[in-house]
Amino acid sequence: MDKKTLPENQWLKAFNEFTTLDKIEPPQYLNDQILKQAQERLNPKGSVIFSKLLLVHTFVGTLSLAVCDQFGVTPFRTGFSLSHSFMAFGHGICMILCGFLFISLSVVTSWLFLNPDEFRLMKKRSPQHLLFLIALSFATLKFFGAEVTWSLASLWFLGAFMGGLFPLVGLPLALAQTRHSSQ
């Protein structure tokens, strides 16, 4: 910033003046206001975070059905589905991988829409958020005609949960930070 555009000694002089300034206390109402704002910024509402996640998942999850249908449900007629490849490992593994892909893509994409504080809180509350998101997804898929036994559904749940946790726990927060530092 300044350091780059101003001569170093000019910056140093200004900095020295700054460090020796006598303090003047800002009005109390301003202190209260700034501290309140900081508190709010550090603790964004869970409902806002989940809404963003849900919105992203609605879009990304739907798009993902083009490459990997879930329980045979897909609005696209691409004639291609990764689930066919996954089936080579067995039905159970296929369920886990499909669930993993379905949720992980949305969680990874949500990085682009959550600020660092929202992302931090999402990590903190990930079990609640993920369980709710997965349950909601499953209910939606059922609504659109998914037919599945509970034993396979539980494997799908497991895969989906791991798919949600993997980007949150396994990958660093640094990616979100890099995104913000480049803004």
Add this chain to the structure above:
Amino acid sequence: MNREPLLTPKEWTQLEDEDLMIYYQAGHIQAFEVLYKRYSGRLYAYFLKHKLNPEGAQDLLQEVFARLHRSKEQYNPAQPFLPWLFTLSRHLLFDHMKKSETIVNKRSQSLEPHLLQNKEAVDLQTNGLQDLQVALAQLPKNQQRALNMRYLNDWSFEKIASEMGASPQGVRQWVSRGLRKIKHLMGEEI
């Protein structure tokens, strides 16, 4: 991840700035509170020293801490905090001063076609930007706001009306009366 450290209020205040920033990055409001208490007074004094009125200095102080929050992830705790904060604040101060300068210029230019239509008014431009500001300040609040939105923001009467919760006709009257009053206050014939 975000476990509350077992620190007493006193221990918080004894932490170095750089450590406080690490806690702040991890979401601890106590860290922010200590940093705020430590530097708000000096920053406020710094802004006042640069000829900002108290209102401007308060706005800027608020902006500095909002920017600090947005930039906290970019801060590298291996670097000293205070020069970083100072650079950030100084940058915002310069921006603010530049913006204020632009606003004053724009205000005088925007009012020009309406106020400066005769010789006296030309004198007014050369002599009395300050007079203009003084005159503006004497108008009722609604007229001031309406004039600012009309000539500073270049808004339509409809948009101003919607912002101020009034009718477009009412806004036109405020603007018209405001302009007349400014002329009057600055010694022009109505």
